[in-house]
Amino acid sequence: MNQDKRLFIAAPRGWCAGVERAIEILDVALERLTPPIYVRREIVHNKTVVETYKARGVRFIDEIDTAPDNATVIFSAHGISPEVRRTADKRGLTVIDATCPLVTKVHIEVIRYIERGFTVIYVGHKNHEEAVGVLGEAPASLHIIETEADALAYRPPSDKLAALTQTTLSVDDTKKIIAILKQRFPAMEMPAKEDICYATTNRQEAVKRLIKDHAIELLYVIGSKNSSNSNRLCEVAETMGVPARLIDSAADARGTDWNAKTRVGLTAGASAPESLVRETARMLEADGFLSQEVVFEKENVSFSLPQELKA
């Protein structure tokens, strides 16, 4: 083994408590309910996870209308707009909600602010499923802001303003956007506990620490292209001047230029399974890299199953 070639694996990485809960919901549903089980959209944004469950007979659908009568439909971890739930109720479908409780928290905050007569600014990516779900709570009173330029240009319809954010944003970019909004609208309210979740924050901080403390030259991020928090991990590295590759699995890394590097970093977005991290690490180890885990923080968060699935 070439002792000069080092692989630093960030911790925490990979599955967060919300993803673990969504996967457990699907496992329990497969075990206890009569198939087929339908899932609206991807249960979590990860290609390997979705393919694994397709192979186990789960049917993924884009819209609730395509589920047959009397079907059982699971809502994904990213949440849904109230309209989706109303449609499911109208059709009498059996619904199991795998929305992450930290996404639900944002929905509840929206409802509370709107009930108190606020206009709500939502900082997020407008086409992301989580944002679509939240915006559906009050389309007329919720305004999306994606960038600093949006924050500078925003013209609110009233002075009674509150701001909320998507759970999987860049911590640093969001701070800048919120700072602009606070400067422009000093009376703007925000929840006591921020909406970017612990898992997003910890994974971004772990990457920063990895790069800073271990002079990483190239970062591999295991995650699918539609995974918001995985893309943000790449951006964190790139902002620090380190090239990052978003890969679905070890196979995607083959043929890239890690051979020219001696200090490679590895992490995984919140929806990517640990098996893919291990597979990628093994591939690099087989090429002479000595691997080491770098722990930024130990996580101890878990969420319980929905009432209807509790034993």
Ligand code: SF4
């Ligand atoms: Fe929940 Fe955060 Fe995981 Fe999203 S990334 S599922 S908000 S814990």
